[in-house]
Amino acid sequence: MKPAAFAYLAPTTLAEALEMIDRIGDDGKILAGGQSLVPAMNFRLARPGTLVDINGVAGLSGISGDSARGISIGALTRHAAFHTPPFSGPLADLLAKVVRNIAHYPIRQRGTFGGSLSHADPASEWCLVTATLGATLHIASLTGTREVAAADFFRGTFTTALQPSEILVRIDLPPLGAGWGTGFYEFSRRKGDFALAMALTALRIEGGTIREARLGVGGVADRALRLAKTEAFLVGQPAHAETFAAAAAMAQDSIDVSEDIHAGADYRRDLLGTVIRRALAEAAA
Amino acid sequence: MLVCAAALRLGVPVKWVEDRKEHLLAANHSRDQVYRLRAAVDSRGYILGLDAEFTTDQGAYVRTHGGTVTDLAAGLLPGPYVIPAYRVAGHIRLTNKTPSGTYRAPGRYESTFARERLVDRIAAELGLDPVEVRRVNLVPAEAMPFHRGLDTLGTHVVYDSGLYHDLLDRTLAHVGHAQARIDVAARRNAGEAVGLGLAFFVEKSGLGPKDLARIAIAPDGSVEIVTGVASIGQGVETVLAQIASETLGIAPERMRVIHGQTDRIEYGLGAFASRVTVMTGSAVKIASEDVLARARPAAAALLQADPAGLIFEKGSFVSASGASASLADVARHLGGPGLTGEGEFAADHMNYPYGIHVAQVRVDRETGGVTVERYVVACDVGRAVNPMLVEGQIVGACAQGIGGALLEEFVYDEGGQPLAASLADYLMPTCHEMPPVEAFVREDAPSPQNPLGVKGAGEGGITAVGAAIAAAIDDALQSPGLVTRLPVSPSRLHALVAGLR
Ligand SMILES: Cc1cc2nc3c(=O)[nH]c(=O)nc-3n(C[C@H](O)[C@H](O)[C@H](O)COP(=O)(O)OP(=O)(O)OC[C@H]3O[C@@H](n4cnc5c(N)ncnc54)[C@H](O)[C@@H]3O)c2cc1C
Numbered sequence: 001m002k003p004a005a006f007a008y009l010a011p012t013t014l015a016e017a018l019e020m021i022d023r024i025g026d027d028g029k030i031l032a033g034g035q036s037l038v039p040a041m042n043f044r045l046a047r048p049g050t051l052v053d054i055n056g057v058a059g060l061s062g063i064s065g066d067s068a069r070g071i072s073i074g075a076l077t078r079h080a081a082f083h084t085p086p087f088s089g090p091l092a093d094l095l096a097k098v099v100r101n102i103a104h105y106p107i108r109q110r111g112t113f114g115g116s117l118s119h120a121d122p123a124s125e126w127c128l129v130t131a132t133l134g135a136t137l138h139i140a141s142l143t144g145t146r147e148v149a150a151a152d153f154f155r156g157t158f159t160t161a162l163q164p165s166e167i168l169v170r171i172d173l174p175p176l177g178a179g180w181g182t183g184f185y186e187f188s189r190r191k192g193d194f195a196l197a198m199a200l201t202a203l204r205i206e207g208g209t210i211r212e213a214r215l216g217v218g219g220v221a222d223r224a225l226r227l228a229k230t231e232a233f234l235v236g237q238p239a240h241a242e243t244f245a246a247a248a249a250m251a252q253d254s255i256d257v258s259e260d261i262h263a264g265a266d267y268r269r270d271l272l273g274t275v276i277r278r279a280l281a282e283a284a285a
Numbered sequence: 286m287l288v289c290a291a292a293l294r295l296g297v298p299v300k301w302v303e304d305r306k307e308h309l310l311a312a313n314h315s316r317d318q319v320y321r322l323r324a325a326v327d328s329r330g331y332i333l334g335l336d337a338e339f340t341t342d343q344g345a346y347v348r349t350h351g352g353t354v355t356d357l358a359a360g361l362l363p364g365p366y367v368i369p370a371y372r373v374a375g376h377i378r379l380t381n382k383t384p385s386g387t388y389r390a391p392g393r394y395e396s397t398f399a400r401e402r403l404v405d406r407i408a409a410e411l412g413l414d415p416v417e418v419r420r421v422n423l424v425p426a427e428a429m430p431f432h433r434g435l436d437t438l439g440t441h442v443v444y445d446s447g448l449y450h451d452l453l454d455r456t457l458a459h460v461g462h463a464q465a466r467i468d469v470a471a472r473r474n475a476g477e478a479v480g481l482g483l484a485f486f487v488e489k490s491g492l493g494p495k496d497l498a499r500i501a502i503a504p505d506g507s508v509e510i511v512t513g514v515a516s517i518g519q520g521v522e523t524v525l526a527q528i529a530s531e532t533l534g535i536a537p538e539r540m541r542v543i544h545g546q547t548d549r550i551e552y553g554l555g556a557f558a559s560r561v562t563v564m565t566g567s568a569v570k571i572a573s574e575d576v577l578a579r580a581r582p583a584a585a586a587l588l589q590a591d592p593a594g595l596i597f598e599k600g601s602f603v604s605a606s607g608a609s610a611s612l613a614d615v616a617r618h619l620g621g622p623g624l625t626g627e628g629e630f631a632a633d634h635m636n637y638p639y640g641i642h643v644a645q646v647r648v649d650r651e652t653g654g655v656t657v658e659r660y661v662v663a664c665d666v667g668r669a670v671n672p673m674l675v676e677g678q679i680v681g682a683c684a685q686g687i688g689g690a691l692l693e694e695f696v697y698d699e700g701g702q703p704l705a706a707s708l709a710d711y712l713m714p715t716c717h718e719m720p721p722v723e724a725f726v727r728e729d730a731p732s733p734q735n736p737l738g739v740k741g742a743g744e745g746g747i748t749a750v751g752a753a754i755a756a757a758i759d760d761a762l763q764s765p766g767l768v769t770r771l772p773v774s775p776s777r778l779h780a781l782v783a784g785l786r
Contacts, residue, residue: 001304001306043306043707187652187654187775189692189712189774189775190692190712190714190715190717190718191715191717191718192715192717193709193712196775261696261704261705261710262710262774262775262776263775263776264776266780267653267775267776267779267780270651270779270783271651271652271779274651274652
């Protein structure tokens with residue numbers, strides 16, 4: 001199908017864009033990469049009266065910082081900007097590893113980091129990255145800018161803390177400097193499909209013992225989940241297969257997994273254990 | 286039909302617009318069959334008798350293709366094997382699903398899966414090599430033409446030609462099967478779940494009853510070939526021009542193939558059932574001969590020579606004295622409509638291409654994921670008019686087959702609601718899911734039933750994919766008979782693996 005008729009606005013400054021969406025309210029939608037919104041409009045699942053295209057707004061894209069200090073990502077930064085690590089260190093390597101699992105090459109040229117977070121697909125890789133690493137999201141409106149922790153931003157399937165009058169402008173990821181190892185494992189039906197289950201982790205290991213841990217999973221519930229209890233369990237444990245199996249079992253017990261035509265609950269719960277074990281093993285390798 | 290009727294009634298051009306969702310919900314589905322097979326075998330695995338019962342879920346209505354799928358499945362279930370005693374009952378059931386019809390290798394993709402699974406089971410239960418059990422059962426070359434003693438689509442099933450044992454030997458050598466078996470066994474010993482599967486198929490092609498072609502050579506030497514066929518992107522123009530070119534000695538670049546224009550020709554059945562090269566190709570061949578037959582006396586008059594003494598070579602008639610007249614010269618000399626020819630080819634029997642699929646897969650025991658590492662399709666098409674197009678058909682069909690084996694499924698909920706009504710849920714393979722496919726095209730058993738010796742090449746690439754991949758998965762997990770249902774989705778395979786523990 002083709003979309004229902006809509007009006008199209010193309011602001012060039014953030015102030016102008018904020019004024020527009022504030023005026024239009026519920027009937028408007030921000031257009032970023034269009035890789036989720038436009039298919040939804042074609043299926044008539046979304047019928048916005050007005051699209052406010054932010055692609056021409058200056059200053060919304062770009063990456064700054066580094067692995068040791070943490071990085072800032074402009075909301076309009078395309079997925080493809082991470083095809084090669086934008087700088088050195090574990091954080092950048094992790095992002096470059098993850099990005100290859102998002103959709104397909106042409107979609108990664110258009111789709112944006114901020115668009116993925118705002119869309120909040122339960123199996124979005126960037127949602128998993130921000131939830132697991134504890135990102136801070138900068139959200140602008142006519143009344144100013146507020147900061148929201150990723151943990152508070154994602155509310156459920158396609159649901160976030162964003163108001164219709166707000167634009168996500170920047171995402172800050174905390175540092176993952178020297179000493180951290182990272183792991184990511186995703187299983188999907190085909191290359192580029194949304195994950196049936198995926199796990200992302202970062203471990204700081206000293207002398208074979210885990211000193212710090214980040215662990216999150218996606219595609220298994222209504223949003224990406226950071227597994228704080230399992231992280232706490234991992235700290236102080238030896239970095240070997242038994243620990244990872246115990247961590248996976250812990251996570252399996254704590255999550256009420258989602259079901260769809262590609263994965264029933266039993267299968268997805270088992271898959272959840274597998275992706276966690278594999279991500280942890282990669283981070284420890 | 287509706288579009289044509291509407292255009293005639295309204296007197297304006299009418300276009301049918303159908304989106305993907307409508308198509309996936311309402312256009313014919315296929316492949317929904319369940320088989321129960323019983324075989325009596327001797328100690329070599331030779332099948333003395335096969336008792337088959339199967340059911341086709343036809344969906345809500347008997348629509349465009351009637352009972353074709355069921356009919357073809359029953360007719361071709363025995364495949365390449367002798368099976369002296371065969372009884373089959375095919376049931377058609379109407380349900381509240383989307384109606385079903387034919388889909389590339391209808392009734393053969395399904396029945397080949399069921400039969401080849403049975404042969405693998407026979408081998409496993411008798412402790413025999415599945416390749417050898419196949420060899421024992423293959424119809425020998427001396428038995429060709431082989432009368433199956435039943436009919437399908439209203440014609441007797443008579444395998445026209447085939448060197449089945451020979452193809453088996455050649456394919457095993459081509460694949461390096463003995464070494465490949467050693468290699469996967471070594472990898473299995475090292476902990477991987479990799480396996481090889483092999484499946485034999487017999488296809489059918491060249492469905493009649495007849496096709497027509499007309500050829501006209503213009504005074505400038507250009508050629509128009511008018512056919513009643515349709516192009517679905519398979520290279521009809523190329524193949525038909527090539528066939529005419531071989532007889533007329535005029536370069537294919539000078540030929541224009543007309544198709545899909547019902548005001549230019551009174552009949553023609555179209556592109557389906559791997560029939561175009563066989564039926565229309567043969568009609569074009571006959572029409573080309575007709576052109577030459579009509580040109581000969583005219584050329585003789587032009588050259589003032591005895592028609593019988595003229596030699597035709599490289600597009601020209603040459604007299605004993607060395608004088609020559611091209612077909613363009615003849616067309617100019619004839620004036621009026623120029624030089625024309627007509628050919629009709631009728632066939633009351635189909636012909637039977639055949640082949641072997643060999644798959645190598647790797648299974649991820651934990652996720653249930655299957656990776657196809659290598660795929661070989663050996664296929665005897667009688668004669669490959671254009672080998673590159675044959676290869677294209679085989680590779681494309683194989684991709685479709687891998688989709689059916691691992692990915693594509695119309696899922697319904699218990700109330701009959703379709704749940705896979707977009708291409709995000711109905712999963713077709715992409716280049717990432719495709720292994721390199723090797724097409725091993727053979728021309729060892731030309732069809733005696735048409736002037737070209739050709740058999741259809743449109744479906745052999747898909748027919749045995751489900752069977753070969755299932756066998757490879759069984760081998761990877763060292764569990765003969767494990768896979769009994771397609772597609773082998775990760776969740777299904779995961780459950781099967783869990784059941785093995
Ligand atoms: C075939 C296919 C496969 C895909 N596979 C994957 C996959 O495996 N993993 C994955 O993560 N994604 C996948 N995607 C989605 C893709 O990554 C999208 O690019 C992404 O989800 C949305 O980003 P976008 O910039 O295209 O946003 P848009 O489609 O433009 O917008 C999405 C939503 O976010 C809102 N929005 C966008 N930007 C902002 C902003 N700055 N502030 C406030 N609201 C905003 C829009 O109003 C809209 O509601 C796939 C898409 C397709 C078509």
